Amino acid sequence: MPSSLLLKISVLSLLNLASSLPTTIFHDNTRTCQEYIIPITTTTVEAIPAFQPFRDNFDVVDFVNQIAARDAAKSFAPFSGTRNATHSYDISGTICWPTVQTEQAKTILLATPGLGFDKRYWDIQMNAEEYSFVDYAISRGYSVFFYDRLGTGLSSKVSGYDGAQASTHLAILKQLSVLLRSGQYTGGVGKPSKLAHVGHSFGSFLSQGLITQNPELSDGALFTGLAWDSSSQPPALESMGLRIANTQSEGRWVGLDNQYLTSGDIAGNAAFFFHGDSYDKQMLWYSDSVAQPLAIIELLTLTTLITGPSKFHGPVMVISGEFDFPLCGGNCTDTLRGPAELFFSNATDLQTVVHPKTGHAINYSFNATGAYAVMLDYLHKHQV
Numbered sequence: 498m499p500s501s502l503l504l505k506i507s508v509l510s511l512l513n514l515a516s517s518l519p520t521t522i523f524h525d526n527t528r529t530c531q532e533y534i535i536p537i538t539t540t541t542v543e544a545i546p547a548f549q550p551f552r553d554n555f556d557v558v559d560f561v562n563q564i565a566a567r568d569a570a571k572s573f574a575p576f577s578g579t580r581n582a583t584h585s586y587d588i589s590g591t592i593c594w595p596t597v598q599t600e601q602a603k604t605i606l607l608a609t610p611g612l613g614f615d616k617r618y619w620d621i622q623m624n625a626e627e628y629s630f631v632d633y634a635i636s637r638g639y640s641v642f643f644y645d646r647l648g649t650g651l652s653s654k655v656s657g658y659d660g661a662q663a664s665t666h667l668a669i670l671k672q673l674s675v676l677l678r679s680g681q682y683t684g685g686v687g688k689p690s691k692l693a694h695v696g697h698s699f700g701s702f703l704s705q706g707l708i709t710q711n712p713e714l715s716d717g718a719l720f721t722g723l724a725w726d727s728s729s730q731p732p733a734l735e736s737m738g739l740r741i742a743n744t745q746s747e748g749r750w751v752g753l754d755n756q757y758l759t760s761g762d763i764a765g766n767a768a769f770f771f772h773g774d775s776y777d778k779q780m781l782w783y784s785d786s787v788a789q790p791l792a793i794i795e796l797l798t799l800t801t802l803i804t805g806p807s808k809f810h811g812p813v814m815v816i817s818g819e820f821d822f823p824l825c826g827g828n829c830t831d832t833l834r835g836p837a838e839l840f841f842s843n844a845t846d847l848q849t850v851v852h853p854k855t856g857h858a859i860n861y862s863f864n865a866t867g868a869y870a871v872m873l874d875y876l877h878k879h880q881v
């Protein structure tokens with residue numbers, strides 16, 4: 498934990514013996530946060546991998562070349578079929594609400610991070626006043642629930658070969674939405690009046706899947722780092738220089754198998770997540786210090802989250818960095834509107850925003866709060 502966090506948040510940490518779940522409460526004069534470990538059981542349809550697990554980094558680079566190949570769609574079939582599966586997991590989530598009661602506090606923003614990061618993406622602790630989405634949302638009176646995706650942070654570890662599938666992540670997001678709406682794991686917020694979904698990148702695809710399959714569970718959606726140009730992904734994937742995470746940083750990511758990958762060096766992170774001079778190099782090092790490996794199965798199952806038009810009729814905003822490389826091929830201008838209209842045809846006041854002069858990781862770039870302001874002004878305008 499960065500020492501600034503320790504300085505910033507004071508006080509009491511307690512073990513809730515009654516529920517036998519460890520919960521910790523942090524207070525300061527702007528926000529109060531409670532941490533939970535949430536047991537969740539999912540039943541989903543899983544893909545069955547047809548490829549060999551990675552033994553070493555040469556297997557990884559061959560595999561990435563295969564999926565990034567010009568004719569990959571024709572030549573490469575990663576799965577042999579599907580199976581029904583039931584699993585139980587522990588998910589680490591944090592709820593923060595304004596310490597001083599506000600009208601908006603009864604709206605919870607349920608934030609899902611993207612690949613490469615855990616829940617700390619939403620609560621950046623270096624120059625938090627310029628970068629932390631949680632702090633910004635609290636300053637606008639909102640409450641935020643943010644969590645570690647399965648396989649990241651303090652949530653359960655699973656195999657990166659067949660465990661951390663998109664369908665499983667989606668089932669977890671669905672259950673978290675149901676639990677929060679019913680007032681469980683909401684700390685001092687109690688039962689919320691509204692639940693809005695916020696995502697970054699893979700977290701936005703998951704949130705898109707949620708409002709498509711279960712539109713009744715959301716009152717509004719803010720998708721950051723989202724676009725649908727699949728031809729952009731192969732070069733971006735290559736640019737990361739993916740390597741087996743446990744060969745990169747000994748002892749850092751305990752319990753992850755060889756199917757969890759991370760950039761070979763920090764420049765690989767810069768290539769994928771950042772653009773030009775739109776960020777502070779110190780922030781790149783900070784983001785690297787909180788980075789999480791991605792599971793190969795996450796990449797391979799991502800497209801199962803995009804299942805067609807959503808019936809969702811609440812407000813939807815898509816906001817992506819102008820120069821987003823992985824999702825827009827380095828230029829998001831004029832690429833968001835068309836597909837967004839197809840997917841969210843029944844949304845109220847659909848907005849697509851090209852956030853100027855940044856790459857994929859909006860929150861880690863200069864003017865992060867400029868994006869947050871656009872997002873929360875929009876929710877506020879629609880009384881969410």
Ligand SMILES: *[C@@H]1O[C@H](CO)[C@@H](O)[C@H](O)[C@H]1NC(C)=O
Pocket residue numbers: 579580581
């Ligand atoms: C999965 O379960 C559904 C019913 O929920 C069933 O129709 C389907 O055949 C099952 N699939 C497999 C592969 O067992």
Ligand SMILES: *[C@@H]1O[C@H](CO)[C@@H](O)[C@H](O)[C@H]1NC(C)=O
Pocket residue numbers: 806807808809842843
């Ligand atoms: C959008 O709403 C219209 C009118 O209610 C309906 O006919 C249409 O099926 C809806 N679209 C989707 C994708 O549900």
Ligand SMILES: *[C@@H]1O[C@H](CO)[C@@H](O)[C@H](O)[C@H]1NC(C)=O
Pocket residue numbers: 828829830831
């Ligand atoms: C980005 O795309 C837009 C729309 O196609 C185009 O007008 C603009 O020139 C492009 N920007 C760059 C830097 O190529």
Ligand SMILES: *[C@@H]1O[C@H](CO)[C@@H](O)[C@H](O)[C@H]1NC(C)=O
Pocket residue numbers: 608609610618619620628630695696697719721858859860861868869872
């Ligand atoms: C970035 O800020 C947006 C604003 O909503 C938030 O949804 C997202 O989770 C944040 N991600 C990062 C990386 O800060």
Ligand SMILES: *[C@@H]1O[C@H](CO)[C@@H](O)[C@H](O)[C@H]1NC(C)=O
Pocket residue numbers: 851852853854864867868871
């Ligand atoms: C900051 O972001 C907002 C929202 O995208 C934008 O309107 C504004 O022009 C940006 N400011 C700069 C200096 O790029």
